[in-house]
Amino acid sequence: MSGSPHDLACRLADQAEAVSRRYLSNGRREGHYWLVGDVRNTPGRSLFVRLRDSTNGPAGKWTDAATGEHGDLLDVIREVLGLADFRDVAAEARSFLALPRPGPEQISATPAIASVPAGSADAARRLVAITQPISGTIAETYLRNRGITALHGTDSLRFHPGCYYRPDLHAPTEIWPAMIAIVTDPGGRLTGAHRTWLDPDGFDAIRLGKAPIDTPRRAMGDLIGNAVRFGGPGDVVAAGEGIETVLSLRCVLPGMAMAAALSAAHLAALLFPGTLHRLYIVRDNDPAGDGARDRLIERAEAVGIEAIVLSPALGDFNEDLRTLGIDALRAGTRVQLAPQDVGRFLASAT
Known part of the structure; x- marks a missing residue:
């Protein structure tokens, strides 16, 4: 043929x-x-x-x-x-x-x-299949430039040197390097992918390293209830919206399993693993973050899961990390943790 x-x-x-x-x-x-x-x-x-x-x-x-x-x-x-x-x-x-x-x-x-349908879970699997680890790439540089240095156990993050980007259906396709995040269900099955297109020319204070395009972040696949996960399912999990927000908190809680739901609406709908006993809700300091917090508390308590809110001093935990520094982030997090989790998860100052 x-x-x-x-x-x-x-x-x-x-x-x-x-x-x-x-x-x-x-x-x-x-x-x-x-x-x-x-x-x-x-x-x-x-x-x-x-x-x-x-x-x-x-x-x-x-x-x-x-x-x-x-x-x-x-x-x-x-x-x-x-x-x-x-x-x-x-x-x-x-x-x-x-x-x-x-x-x-x-x-x-x-x-x-x-062919597979554009934006589907199958399309996400194909994209992930042609990516590489972030180590040594500009995706790693992008995260480090945002103050994120705890990159252990980040297998859910990948890199593509030339990921397609189309501003709209009628615009020509562009090619930019991208950080690809793998979205999974609580059982670890790949259901989607999230793309953060990056600026190959480096980091600046306005775009924070993202590509100079209208929508440098897009997700594809089945997202409702699922998340980008760091660490295996356990009895304690911290869940927030953005990848950078969650990874910033992970710099001071390196042993805690975490999940980035990618938006406030998706955070409110997050599915709980069967092992979960205590959920830390990593909120963004805005009205959408407040709504996700309230809905997630309600859902967690309805099934017997303890819910504790972690709030940033500024807009989100990455802003806290970049602006206030890791010592301030550690101190601000310590007072919000359950007492039994301080010694278990909080990294000591070095």
Whole structure:
């Protein structure tokens, strides 16, 4: 079937050098490889495309040594041209290969193989599958620039060097680096993902390191009741809205399990793990935060879970951390904890 992803990828691999010259024009051939900066045709030598079969792998496969990304030549076409729909990728590949358009049966079959609904949990799983750990990336730098240094146990945070961003349905797709947060249910099943697009030029006091776009944060998938989780389920959990807010509190409570629900509405609807006995509600200091606090207290107490509110001195706990410092954050948190949790969870000053 000339329109199937596997068949198109194989045909492109047979002409790997011609494909590379066309779509990765900023690179050059060295031996049996085509070298370029990345899969979006940036000048450099980090990414290599195999131009012929070898013991290291088949022709047409590429790997970016800097990011760990890998794929085939269909991925090259998608990334270079910024195509979101596989139909468009396949059409471009067929055009390059001078293949006829597929018949009706092939057209109807291809989306079932390659497409998932935009914004769905399946789309979130696909996105997460092509990410990498944040260690050594600008996602780690972004968090550290916001004062967050307790990054142990943050496997739920990932990094994508070129994540698609579309301002609206009619605007062209842009590409920005992004921190990807994995959203899970209380049992640990992936249900969604949250994207924070980042500014590759660094940190500033206005955007705090987020990309200069209208909506640098977006979520996808099934979010209601679920959260970005740090630490396994336990008898004590702290839950708040934002990832940075929760991670800031974690700097002084490094052993406490925490969950970021991503918004006030989602925090109010958070599902409780069966092991939970005491819930710390990490509120933002605004009307939406007050509403989430009240609703979550009501729901927790209805099922016998003790609910304790942790309030910031300023707008949220990340603002406290950045403005007042970690010692003030530690002191402000200490007086709000249950006495039995001070020795158990509160990190001592060093």
